[in-house]
Amino acid sequence: MTAFRNDKTENVENKKIAILSVLKPVDDVRAYKKIAKSVVGNHKKITLIGFEASSFSKKNNTEKNIEFIELFSQINHGNRLGLWRFFAGFRVLYQLLKIKPHTIIVCAVELLPFTLLYKFFFKTKLIYDMQENYVFNILYQENYPRFLKKPLAFLIRNFEKFSSRFIDLYLLAERCYLEEIPFLKKQNYIFLENKFLIEDDSDFERNSIVPSDFLTTKNIKFLLYGSFSKTYGTVEGILFFKKLQKEFFKKGIQIQLVLAGYCSDKNYSKKITELIKNEPSISLLNNSVSTPISHKILLEKIQKTDFVILPYLFNRSTQNCIPTKFYECLAYQKPMLFSKNEKWKFFLEPLHAGFSVDFESQNLENEAKIVVKKIIAQQFYSKPIDESIWRFDRSSLSV
Numbered sequence: 518m519t520a521f522r523n524d525k526t527e528n529v530e531n532k533k534i535a536i537l538s539v540l541k542p543v544d545d546v547r548a549y550k551k552i553a554k555s556v557v558g559n560h561k562k563i564t565l566i567g568f569e570a571s572s573f574s575k576k577n578n579t580e581k582n583i584e585f586i587e588l589f590s591q592i593n594h595g596n597r598l599g600l601w602r603f604f605a606g607f608r609v610l611y612q613l614l615k616i617k618p619h620t621i622i623v624c625a626v627e628l629l630p631f632t633l634l635y636k637f638f639f640k641t642k643l644i645y646d647m648q649e650n651y652v653f654n655i656l657y658q659e660n661y662p663r664f665l666k667k668p669l670a671f672l673i674r675n676f677e678k679f680s681s682r683f684i685d686l687y688l689l690a691e692r693c694y695l696e697e698i699p700f701l702k703k704q705n706y707i708f709l710e711n712k713f714l715i716e717d718d719s720d721f722e723r724n725s726i727v728p729s730d731f732l733t734t735k736n737i738k739f740l741l742y743g744s745f746s747k748t749y750g751t752v753e754g755i756l757f758f759k760k761l762q763k764e765f766f767k768k769g770i771q772i773q774l775v776l777a778g779y780c781s782d783k784n785y786s787k788k789i790t791e792l793i794k795n796e797p798s799i800s801l802l803n804n805s806v807s808t809p810i811s812h813k814i815l816l817e818k819i820q821k822t823d824f825v826i827l828p829y830l831f832n833r834s835t836q837n838c839i840p841t842k843f844y845e846c847l848a849y850q851k852p853m854l855f856s857k858n859e860k861w862k863f864f865l866e867p868l869h870a871g872f873s874v875d876f877e878s879q880n881l882e883n884e885a886k887i888v889v890k891k892i893i894a895q896q897f898y899s900k901p902i903d904e905s906i907w908r909f910d911r912s913s914l915s916v
Contacts, residue, residue, distance in 0.1 A: 532561060532619040532620065533561060533562045533563070533564070533616060533617065533618040533619050533620075534553075534556065534562075534563045534564070534618055534619065534620045534621075534622065535563075535564050535565075535566060535612075535613060535616055535618040535620075535621050535622070536548050536549075536552060536553060536563065536564070536565045536566070536622045536624065537566050537567065537609055537613075537621065537622065537623050537624060537625065537628050537632065538565075538566070538567035538568065538624040538625050538628075539567060539568070539589065539602070539605045539609075539625045539627060539628065540567075540568060540589075540625065541567055541568060541624060541625070542567060542568040542569060542570050543565040543566065543567045543568065543569070543570045543585040543586070543587055544565075544570035544585070545567070545624075546714065546812055547624075547646075547648065547690075547711065548565060548567075548622075548624055548646070549565055549583075550714055550716070551709075551714055551909060551911075551914075552622065552646070552688075552709075552914060553565060553580075553583055554580065554583070554911075555911040555914040556914055557580055557582050557583055561582065562582050562583075562584070563580075563582060563583045563584070564583075564584050564585075564586060564612075564616055564618070565583070565584070565585050565586070566586045566588060566609055566612055567586075567587070567588065567589065567624075568587065568588075568589045569587040569589065570585050570587060586612055588605070588608050588609065588612070589605065602627070605627070605628075606627060606628055606630065606631040607631070609628055609631060610631040610632075610634065610635060613631075613632070613635050614635075617639065618641060619641060619642065620641065620642040620643075620644065621635070621636075621641055621642070621643050621644065622644045622645075622646055622688075623643070623644070623645050623646065624646045624648060626651045626673055626676075626677065629645070629676065629677070629680050630676070633680060633683055636683060642685045642686075643683060643684050643685050644684070644685060644686045644687070644688060645680070645684045645686075645687050645688070646688040646690075646709070647687055647688065647689050647690060647694060647701075648690045649690070649834075650691075650694060650697050650698065650834060651673055651677075652670045652673055652674045652677075652698075653697065653833060653834035654834045655669050655670045655673065656670050656833075656834070657832050657833040657834040658748055658832065658834055659747065659748070674698075677698075678700050681700055681701075681703075681704055684704065685705065686705050686706065686707070687701060687704050687705065687706035687707075688706070688707060688709040689701070689706050689707070689708050689709065690709060690710060690711055691710065691837070691838045691839065692708055692710070693837035693838060696837075697837065707913065709913065709914070710839070710844075710909075711839075711840075711841040711844065712841075712844045712907055712908055712909040712910075713841075713844040713845050713847070713848040713907050713908055713909060714909040715848075715908060715909075721848075729823045731770075731823045732893065735769060735770045735771065736770070736771050736772070736773075737765065737770060737771070737772045737773075737823050737824065737892075738772075738773050738775065738821065738822045738823045738824070739758060739761075739772060739773065739774045739775070739822065739823065739824045739825070739826055740774070740775050740777065740818055740819065740822035740824070740825050740826065740851075741754050741755070741758075741774060741775070741776050741777075741778070741825075741826045741828075742775075742776075742777040742778050742815050742818060742819070742825070742842075743777075743778050743815065743842060744778060744779060744780070745776075745778040745779065745780035745785070745786075745789060745806055746780060746781075746782060746785060747782075747785060747830070748829070748830060748832060748835075749828070749829055749830070750828035750829055750830040750856065750876055750877075751778070751780070751785070751789060751828070752785075752788060752789065752792060753828045753830065753876040753877060754826045754827075754828035754876060755774070755776075755789070755792050755793065755799070756792070756876075756881065757826070757828065757874065757876050757881060757884070757885065758772075758774045758799070758826065759796075760881045760882055760884070760885035761885045761888060761889065762798060763882075763885070764882075764885045764886055764888075764889045765889055768889065768893070771798075772798065773798050773799070773800065774798060774799045774800070774826075775800050775802065775818060775822065776789070776793070776799065776800070776801045776802060776806070777802040777810055777814070777815055777818045778802075778806060778810065778815075779806060779807070779808065779809045779810060780806040780807065783807075786806045786807055789806055790806070802814075802818070816845065816849075819845060819846065819849050819851055820849055822851060823851075823852070824851065824852050824853070824854060824871075824892070825842070825846050825851050825852070825853050825854070825871075826853075826854050827840065827842055827843075827853055827854065827855040827856065828854075828856055828874075828876040829855070829856045829858075830856070830876075830877065831856070831857075831858075831877075836858060836860070837860060839860075839861075839864065843855075843861070843864070843865065843907075844907040844908075844909075846870065846871075847868065847870055847902060847906065847907035848907050848908065850870075850897075850898045850902075852870060852871045852892075852897040852898070853865065853870055853871030854871060854872070854874045854888065855871060855872075855873055855874065856873065856874065856875075856876055857873045857874070857875050858873065861873065868898070868902055868906070869895070869896065869897050869898055869899050869900065870897065870898065870902075871897070872888075872891055872895075874888055
């Protein structure tokens with residue numbers, strides 16, 4: 518493990534950084550707000566290359582030393598398995614040749630061959646931001662055809678291992694990667710977990726923590742937010758809410774569910790909309806799941822809710838990871854109903870931050886009865902939580 522610090526022999530004023538991705542937008546919270554904004558003060562210029570940004574970020578990027586290069590768009594590159602992915606690396610490499618960065622931060626495994634090629638010809642520091650265990654994603658998620666999974670996973674893992682001798686530093690989003698990917702233990706790395714970023718301390722302290730008195734008002738607000746997909750158990754979360762509603766009604770308590778998220782799968786989107794049709798207690802933000810919602814709006818929705826439903830389905834690719842949503846809910850002190858997972862239970866329950874639910878139970882009615890009793894009886898966030906558990910620390914970054 519190593520520190521992430523400046524090389525003082527370099528002329529800082531002449532340094533440039535390129536942060537590269539393909540499927541992630543250039544204003545991605547991790548790449549733009551956490552990495553780029555944390556180190557921009559030390560550099561002449563930072564360029565983020567990737568998918569198109571939200572209009573909100575384009576209007577509000579006030580950092581004069583940060584620029585976006587949007588190579589890919591939803592209109593032209595909406596199909597993640599399209600032929601355009603084959604040429605994406607060449608387009609990024611062309612931009613590198615124009616920018617000539619001192620440091621490259623790679624946020625997509627498919628760009629590694631092109632950044633290695635650039636490094637062979639130009640003196641540059643290469644940093645690999647490992648945001649996911651890509652091999653596990655390929656093998657255990659449903660993003661690729663079955664016949665492609667094993668050969669693609671084999672190819673990627675072996676190329677990652679080969680590339681490791683040329684990578685100067687790894688940024689690891691999860692601590693479990695050291696166990697899942699053993700060769701990382703011999704590399705220079707720092708943990709850059711997906712903790713909650715506070716951009717304005719005074720604004721956060723004044724407005725973020727909203728006390729809940731749902732037992733007094735007998736009206737409870739639930740939220741299901743973020744990416745909607747089979748992996749994230751969106752349908753299971755909605756079905757469980759309906760069972761909860763019946764049990765709370767018996768107690769004279771009204772509950773509502775807000776869906777605030779984006780679904781890229783048209784068939785799954787249709788399933789969601791059919792499930793909530795004619796359900797007055799379930800509202801859909803923007804009346805659509807086909808339009809991405811800015812992270813700022815999602816955070817506002819968290820602040821206004823009483824409980825957050827996190828119905829992740831069991832998957833080997835994510836079972837050892839800590840979802841970003843956990844840190845966001847901890848920051849705003851919102852109780853969570855999360856899927857059964859021993860690691861998550863060990864992390865959250867001692868903080869009185871919620872409890873686990875079997876969203877795939879064959880007896881959802883009984884599961885709902887248990888949850889209702891717990892919600893009524895339990896005091897959430899009854900003791901202070903150390904900020905270091907959930908807060909992102911900018912001081913850990915300095916390129």
